Amino acid sequence: MNDNLIEITKNGQTKSPKLPDHLKNYIVDIDGIICEDCPNEDIERMKIVSEISGAKEKINALFEAGNIITFFTSRTNEQHKEITENWLREHGFKCHKIIFNKPRGGNYIFVDDRGLEFKTSL
Numbered sequence: 001m002n003d004n005l006i007e008i009t010k011n012g013q014t015k016s017p018k019l020p021d022h023l024k025n026y027i028v029d030i031d032g033i034i035c036e037d038c039p040n041e042d043i044e045r046m047k048i049v050s051e052i053s054g055a056k057e058k059i060n061a062l063f064e065a066g067n068i069i070t071f072f073t074s075r076t077n078e079q080h081k082e083i084t085e086n087w088l089r090e091h092g093f094k095c096h097k098i099i100f101n102k103p104r105g106g107n108y109i110f111v112d113d114r115g116l117e118f119k120t121s122l
């Protein structure tokens with residue numbers, strides 16, 4: 001469990017833990033947010049896509065401040081895991097986790113019992 005998570009009990013029952021208010025879980029897309037957009041079908045281009053200016057500095061500053069950085073991408077675990085991990089490492093992006101296989105096509109609606117805030121850029 002993340003060292004920053006706070007355990008919660010209510011009426012003697014343990015509840016799901018939470019981060020302290022000053023830390024956030026950043027769930028960040030890859031294509032179009034930290035690098036130029038590349039469709040899953042173009043694997044060779046995916047290896048050499050350009051960074052979006054300023055994205056690495058913002059992500060790494062959030063990471064260094066103690067926030068949790070999770071990349072959430074429609075790239076697949078089966079075809080793009082190694083390419084994606086290599087690209088992130090070679091370009092110096094810090095993160096705690098990568099979640100693959102996000103549904104493609106956008107128009108997302110997230111339903112969660114925790115607070116949500118949405119942005120379309122960093």
Ligand SMILES: [Mg+2]
Nearest residue numbers: 029030031032
């Ligand atoms: Mg995208």
